[in-house]
Amino acid sequence: MKKFSLITGAVLAVSLLASPAQAASDLPNTHRFYEEMTYLQTKGVISGFEDGTMRPDQTVSRAEAAIMIGKLKGLDGTQRGTKFADVPANLKASGYIASAAQAGYISGYLDGSFKPNAPITRGDMAIILSYVFPLAMQGLEDFKDVSPNMRAYDAIGQVVSGSIAAGYQDNTFKPTNATTRAQFAAFLSRGLEPKFQNDTHMKGSYLMDKTKTYTFQWNDGDIEKISYVKPKGELAEDWNFLWKGDFASGDSYYLVDIESSEFHATGEPFSEFFIDLVYPVKSGTKFNEDSPYGPAAQITKTGVTVKTKYKTFTNAVEVTVPADKDFEFDGVKYYMVPGFGNVKTLDLTGNVLGELISVK
Structure with a gap:
């Protein structure tokens, strides 16, 4: 991945002659499905x-x-x-x-x-x-x-x-x-x-909306668009859909954005993934302490107001990842928002490394 990015009894229709678009008398538009x-x-x-x-x-x-x-x-x-x-x-x-x-x-x-x-x-x-x-x-x-x-x-x-x-x-x-x-x-x-x-998606999910394209700007000026797509090439044989990141500079990659009742995580197909938030969300909770894939992290604040070029969020969760020599990592703070995932990443001195600028 180029950057820190998102470290984050009858058979059906006995008569098959019925018109597919014909309105059914017992299927009101209020039916769940x-x-x-x-x-x-x-x-x-x-x-x-x-x-x-x-x-x-x-x-x-x-x-x-x-x-x-x-x-x-x-x-x-x-x-x-x-x-x-x-x-x-x-x-x-x-x-x-x-x-x-x-x-x-x-x-x-x-x-x-x-x-x-x-x-x-x-x-x-x-x-x-x-x-x-x-x-x-x-x-x-x-x-x-x-x-x-x-x-x-x-x-x-x-x-x-x-x-x-x-x-x-x-x-x-x-x-x-x-x-x-x-x-x-x-x-x-x-x-x-x-x-x-x-x-x-479960209630309060931190997964991104699969119908949207998320655009990020990174500190080197590069622009990244992340969209949910049918993968091409060999990946198409094993993955129905994947998130795909496309950089204006020409680089691209596929991303897995996953969630269970215990955590939210991101990673690459057929590779390790990094847990970027654990549930229930509670300030002070530490995680990834024994992970071989990345440094330990901690939820340091909840209900945070964080401003991005896209909009200001008032319900963000701040996660701090300290510097770690073993992973040759300088440390960051990133902000997770329900329905958006990671919306902003800073270094430990407060410089913006990347942030959300558009959702369409």
């Missing part, structure tokens, strides 16, 4: 039933999930025979089930069945979407009801870290709960569109 379902309708990924309903709160079946995934990935949905004993060619979803299984997005059971009418649980959902989207980040959150011996353990960690799903306030994930059609639509939408990923 109205935007997500409408978004997938316009993309032709989900459609309604013959009676004009969308049935958003109906449990989604394995066959329905296969159809949605098949449409999303552009798979062949032509009805045909499959390798599953309980998926005959005349089943409406047979083509998508066959194609999705061949692509490795879904699988059957040891007895040779697929169980097309069985419900998709949140654990099942995590497994499927970990195959559909490139999600390299492993789990950062320890849920009370998710253990390492569970089949969905790794996948749950990936979809949560990838901002596709979130846990509950009681620190559970509820992996055995059935998933509704609206919920499954929301998960798919988050894998496709960053604005829906913002909905997975």
